[in-house]
Amino acid sequence: MNHKTIELQLLQLEESFSKSRSNIYSDNKKETHFSELHELFSAIKKSDYKNFTQAELDSHNQILNYIFTGLEFLDNSTLNVIPYEIVSCLEFALDDWVDSSNFIIVTSLSNRKGDFFFQSDNREYFENQNIEIGTRYNLKITYRLIQIVLPKVLSRDYLSIVVLYHELGHFVDLELNITSKIFYSKYGYKLSYLYTQLELMDYNHSMEYFADLFAAQYINNASNLYINYIAHNAPDSYTHPSSVKRINLVNDFLNGKTRTEVTELNTALVQGGCEQIKIRYEHIKIQNSDFQILVPQKIKNIAELHYIFKLGWEFWETSETNFLRKLNPRQKYHVINNLIEKSISNYIVKLRWEEVS
């Protein structure tokens, strides 16, 4: 790598900024982040990058990539694009685990139907980068991004995007180092290539179990219902436990049965001074639901808000016999999604209204 790499990246970023500058965000944090990225870009552009050492070239390459990714996600996070309702629900869940005021949830819409995942800057990397840009340019990035990728075609499909609760679980796990602590206590701390495939598989499975249980706290078994649709009867793999194992674990947790996986995770959480895995939703009885009369659910609190996804699944699963039976399949699908979306947005609008009344 030489300075031409940096120069090319700067030119490419110039193009990106010229497109992104016209974005209007409904969220002040995103505006701030955009401005900070631009200030950082401008500072690097003005720097004497042609005379950088190899180490400086490497670190700036990383910083410029960081700016690129940030812009990509910000571009996809204007209110016109972001699935605002589900992101609001995820923000409430995030609040239970970390100080969400330090984060911005941003989205990128993928063209691939199965693309659901979270990614975030590693905390250590983020802090080190801030030290470097602080020393060199007297600049700072305030917020860390939690980046959600979801399929464009499913961004209003509230039956499918329940998977994002599972993905948020992965973020929380990484942030709080839960499953990694369990792993190291089981197998000891050593260089990654020294672990056996079985040990690493065990670690992967434990991460999946955590994410499944994390989601189940909020949305009952809704995430598993979707998993059952897309990965029905999937056997154990290197990355994931079998669908049956995952579904059984969640069902046992929801039914209050003792499972070593849950105990192990809760012990690690308590030791780390964190919240435990527990039921955080409030059950809405299907027979009393406002959906029965084709109106959005009047949600009373955040615990009920999370449960709305499970309620949607219950109506979907019984749509041949419930109030939806006379509608055609396309209408059923749209009615459920619309009622979920409006239930969430009504709750949030009322909350904001009460704040200023």
Next chain:
Amino acid sequence: MGRGIIRKFLRIESSGTLTNKEILKLIQTKKLVIEPLLEKSQIGEISIDLRVGTDFLTLHQGRQAYIDTSQDVIKKRSIKSHFTETRRRVGESFLLHPNQPILFSTLEYIKLPDDVYAVLTLRSSYSRLGLTISTIIQPGYCGCASIEIVNSGNTPIKILSGSRLVQARLVRLDEKSNYFKTHRKYTCQVRPVPSKANEDEELIKLLKIKENNK
């Protein structure tokens, strides 16, 4: 007067425009749903104020020279593709440009009783600005109302999402109707829905007549 006494005796509710008291009674008994009703003062003496929602559709000019309402087939461009969807949060603004038709949904999700329909007009404060709408909601309808609005003046007008722009006058009929008797294209909508004129079943018959004429 005699009819009124008989109706009262038989507990038959009178037809015509509903009053504040009647509207409140319907809401209480869940026969009429308006959610969210952010302020009770939205219910006036003979109407309910409705708010601008968060979703808008603006009509734009594209590559195709016209909107084709004659057929709904995969080869034809959908009506929806002539519109651009845009969202706002409550409290954010939206510009109504002169002569550009806009569709927006009300913030309120409405469910009307089977014997009540709603006539939507602009609140006078807004109609005085040169804005026009024309919408009626069928008895038994459920969903957010999609409102077509045109700024017929020559100056852009800024409106806020969440502002009380529309008033609904509720009118009771003598008889109940069944909203779901026929296939409904706009059931439980929560975002503005572009025209589905090309989904009208009669279009197939009309095109067949044209074929037979050849």
